[in-house]
Amino acid sequence: xxxxxxxxxxxxxxxxPVGLGVGxxxxxxxxxxxxxxxxxxxxxxxxxxxxxxxLSDSILVSLQAGVLTPLLALSIVMMFLAGISGSGLERWIRxxxxxxxxxxxxxxxxGLAFLIAPAGxxxxxxxxxxxGWTRPPDALxxxxxxxxxxxxxxxxxxxxxxxxxxxxxLPQCDPQRRVAMARSLGYSPAVxxxxxxxxxxxxxxxxxxxxxxxxxxxxVEVSMILGPTLPPTLSVAVLQWFSDxxxxxxxxxxxxxxxxxxxxxxxxxxxxxxxxxxxxLGRRWQAAGRRRGESVVRVGGTFGVxxxxxxxxxxxxxxxxxxxxxxxxxxxxxxxxxxxxxWSRTLPELSGPLGNTLGIAAAxxxxxxxxxxxxxxxxxxxxxKVSPALWLLYVPLLIPQIAFLFGLIVATEFLRWVxxxxxxxxxxxxxxxxxxxxxxxxxxxxxxxxxxxxxSTLGASPWRSFWRIRLPLLLGPCxxxxxxxxxxxVGQYLATxxxxxxxxxxxxxxxxxxxxxxNRSIIAVWALLQALLPMLGFVLALYVPRVVWRHRxxxxxxx
Amino acid sequence: MTEQQTNATSHRLQLQDxxxxxxxxxxxxLDADVCGGEIVTVMGPSGAGKSSLLAWLAGFLAPxxxxxxxxxxxxxxxxxxxxxxxxxxxxxxDPLLFPHLSVGGxxxxxxxxxxxxxxxxxxxxxxxxxxxxxxARDPDTLSGGQKSRVALQRLLLSEPHAVLLDExxxxxxxxxxxxxxxxxxxxxxxxxxPTLMVTHDPExxxxxxxxxxxx
Numbered sequence: 001x002x003x004x005x006x007x008x009x010x011x012x013x014x015x016x017p018v019g020l021g022v023g024x025x026x027x028x029x030x031x032x033x034x035x036x037x038x039x040x041x042x043x044x045x046x047x048x049x050x051x052x053x054x055l056s057d058s059i060l061v062s063l064q065a066g067v068l069t070p071l072l073a074l075s076i077v078m079m080f081l082a083g084i085s086g087s088g089l090e091r092w093i094r095x096x097x098x099x100x101x102x103x104x105x106x107x108x109x110x111g112l113a114f115l116i117a118p119a120g121x122x123x124x125x126x127x128x129x130x131x132g133w134t135r136p137p138d139a140l141x142x143x144x145x146x147x148x149x150x151x152x153x154x155x156x157x158x159x160x161x162x163x164x165x166x167x168x169x170l171p172q173c174d175p176q177r178r179v180a181m182a183r184s185l186g187y188s189p190a191v192x193x194x195x196x197x198x199x200x201x202x203x204x205x206x207x208x209x210x211x212x213x214x215x216x217x218x219x220v221e222v223s224m225i226l227g228p229t230l231p232p233t234l235s236v237a238v239l240q241w242f243s244d245x246x247x248x249x250x251x252x253x254x255x256x257x258x259x260x261x262x263x264x265x266x267x268x269x270x271x272x273x274x275x276x277x278x279x280x281l282g283r284r285w286q287a288a289g290r291r292r293g294e295s296v297v298r299v300g301g302t303f304g305v306x307x308x309x310x311x312x313x314x315x316x317x318x319x320x321x322x323x324x325x326x327x328x329x330x331x332x333x334x335x336x337x338x339x340x341x342x343w344s345r346t347l348p349e350l351s352g353p354l355g356n357t358l359g360i361a362a363a364x365x366x367x368x369x370x371x372x373x374x375x376x377x378x379x380x381x382x383x384x385k386v387s388p389a390l391w392l393l394y395v396p397l398l399i400p401q402i403a404f405l406f407g408l409i410v411a412t413e414f415l416r417w418v419x420x421x422x423x424x425x426x427x428x429x430x431x432x433x434x435x436x437x438x439x440x441x442x443x444x445x446x447x448x449x450x451x452x453x454x455x456s457t458l459g460a461s462p463w464r465s466f467w468r469i470r471l472p473l474l475l476g477p478c479x480x481x482x483x484x485x486x487x488x489x490v491g492q493y494l495a496t497x498x499x500x501x502x503x504x505x506x507x508x509x510x511x512x513x514x515x516x517x518x519n520r521s522i523i524a525v526w527a528l529l530q531a532l533l534p535m536l537g538f539v540l541a542l543y544v545p546r547v548v549w550r551h552r553x554x555x556x557x558x559x
Numbered sequence: 560m561t562e563q564q565t566n567a568t569s570h571r572l573q574l575q576d577x578x579x580x581x582x583x584x585x586x587x588x589l590d591a592d593v594c595g596g597e598i599v600t601v602m603g604p605s606g607a608g609k610s611s612l613l614a615w616l617a618g619f620l621a622p623x624x625x626x627x628x629x630x631x632x633x634x635x636x637x638x639x640x641x642x643x644x645x646x647x648x649x650x651x652x653d654p655l656l657f658p659h660l661s662v663g664g665x666x667x668x669x670x671x672x673x674x675x676x677x678x679x680x681x682x683x684x685x686x687x688x689x690x691x692x693x694x695a696r697d698p699d700t701l702s703g704g705q706k707s708r709v710a711l712q713r714l715l716l717s718e719p720h721a722v723l724l725d726e727x728x729x730x731x732x733x734x735x736x737x738x739x740x741x742x743x744x745x746x747x748x749x750x751x752x753p754t755l756m757v758t759h760d761p762e763x764x765x766x767x768x769x770x771x772x773x774x
Binding site: 449450451453454455456457458459460461462468469472473475549551552553554555 | 618642646655656657713
């Protein structure tokens with residue numbers, strides 16, 4: 001039966017390409033790629049890789065981003081949640097944070113760059129009054145060699161992501177009772193939360209945390225926009241080698257992609273060590289029975305979350321201003337003139353990329369939604385709990401993209417498949433499906449089983465109760481999952497660029513292509529469009545159920 | 560009440576040598592022969608497996624439980640059938656009106672496929688419990704007693720051959736409880752349906768007026 005096969009189909013769909021991709025990266029890394037004349041196994045490409053200038057700096061920045069930003073983001077999120085526990089604000093925060101998550105990485109990175117650059121919005125706001133600057137300071141803030149702005153760019157995306165993941169898992173930990181119990185023993189609320197709720201919550205968000213590590217240690221688009229350039233991060237270096245017109249560089253690119261895999265694995269290993277350390281320290285803290293730290297936790301969490309939200313929103317404002325800016329002299333706070341010229345000049349170029357973006361996002365999301373619903377519905381019908389193999393679904397999120405997309409390209413070239421939108425669609429599906437599943441599964445599993453039991457006692461077949469009862473009751477969560485899928489697809493850079501060989505331009509690939517040396521106003525237009533599409537999806541997901549169920553009070557809390 | 564339900568041929572529900580256990584621990588053992596129009600009450604403390612017994616009879620027992628025995632409805636072994644073909648109706652503790660359907664939509668959902676004049680049947684079902692003109696209403700706007708009546712009519716429209724009641728009055732106010740209880744019992748008796756009720760409320764058992772099985 002179809003539903004019975006669904007989990008295995010999904011797992012195969014997601015793990016086989018990743019496995020194949022990694023496998024086909026290994027061969028060229030050791031010199032075997034007959035298409036390019038590599039017939040013998042050799043270590044020479046590894047020697048060339050390790051001899052390339054600045055490699056250790058590249059690795060170091062990647063590792064630093066891969067471990068430090070998740071650490072900071074997770075600490076801020078947990079302190080924030082500890083601080084607001086019992087306030088009943090969780091629902092509101094969920095609403096407020098979701099749009100931040102919708103902003104694609106590239107758009108957020110561009111926004112941040114326009115905000116903090118020497119001639120950026122912040123510098124203009126305080127100049128010359130506070131700084132005395134009449135010309136932009138000669139400082140390398142964006143693209144700094146230490147990767148600080150890169151890490152800041154990652155943080156403003158990681159914090160909302162982890163915050164939403166934690167909020168979704170929180171009810172399972174029964175925080176009210178745990179905190180009340182600890183408070184009755186004399187602990188202040190935030191400290192009580194950290195001591196009693198956090199240990200139960202962390203295992204539930206562990207997978208998203210590792211996904212964050214994988215992304216942060218291997219991001220391409222955020223590095224291209226905010227990261228160091230000479231040398232760039234490892235992932236960007238690999239992409240440069242891969243894209244070199246001289247195809248012989250591909251061997252070194254393959255070796256580099258494997259090195260990236262190793263670097264990400266090492267970052268995860270370091271994280272594992274931090275987990276063990278935190279467990280020991282946490283137990284000691286518990287055993288010591290110390291009750292201080294309330295204000296530190298509250299202030300740290302609140303400050304961190306507001307800073308991230310402020311930077312993300314400030315970045316959007318900077319994008320909007322730049323996109324409408326005419327002549328804008330430093331240090332003027334506002335442009336001398338506002339103009340629609342950039343928009344009107346860019347819009348004609350838009351239709352192709354916009355069509356590709358929307359088409360691929362819609363198709364990959366639709367496929368992902370059908371597959372996710374099939375897996376979850378099958379799970380409900382069997383009455384069996386979560387299949388243990390389902391964690392494999394998340395494999396594409398835990399392996400650096402470049403490490404397996406590279407091999408997949410080798411495979412398609414070997415099969416003489418011409419890169420086109422279908423390959424891009426498939427590559428997007430690898431990332432859209434896990435996120436759609438992640439977004440939908442909680443609501444699907446939590447739906448009161450009595451609804452379908454009742455339907456069956458009324459004589460409804462499983463399919464009838466699926467179409468008439470379960471699906472309508474889950475309309476809201478399904479639309480939210482679809483919005484997540486669209487946001488993920490719209491934001492994909494590498495999964496567009498590599499499988500499409502640059503021939504399937506999307507809003508994101510065009511925007512990132514402008515990163516080095518594009519006109520600021522034009523970049524702003526593209527980045528805004530990139531941010532706008534996912535937001536539109538989330539707005540629809542929020543309002544469509546309200547309109548559909550406007551005469552059904554009982555559906556208001558079904559979110 | 561529609562003509563057909565009043566004159567329904569009498570059904571019979573037989574539970575023979577039924578045993579229910581949870582992870583190897585025997586929860587209950589039961590034999591019962593319920594005739595049409597009779598209400599047999601099963602009483603016992605919470606955790607005795609009362610609700611699980613009903614879930615098993617209706618066809619959706621949680622996998623952790625094990626059950627054995629024979630269940631015949633009009634002489635037919637229902638355990639071999641999926642829930643939707645057993646023709647065993649169930650009233651839960653809550654009325655559980657589908658929140659996305661109108662009151663009329665809830666009733667229509669229960670009508671077996673291929674019925675003629677569905678609208679007329681829905682109308683008649685509403686009239687029978689004094690809710691004429693409520694078809695288009697949002698179920699969330701109904702009072703607790705009204706919801707219970709709609710849930711009862713929905714059950715009847717699905718034309719069950721036996722009915723299970725899972726503490727169906729425990730969530731109602733004391734004032735409402737008596738009225739709803741009287742309505743449910745008289746309706747089921749008039750429809751000639753064998754009914755098995757589980758409850759921990761002695762008043763329910765007394766009002767049912769049938770045999771009482773103490774677990």
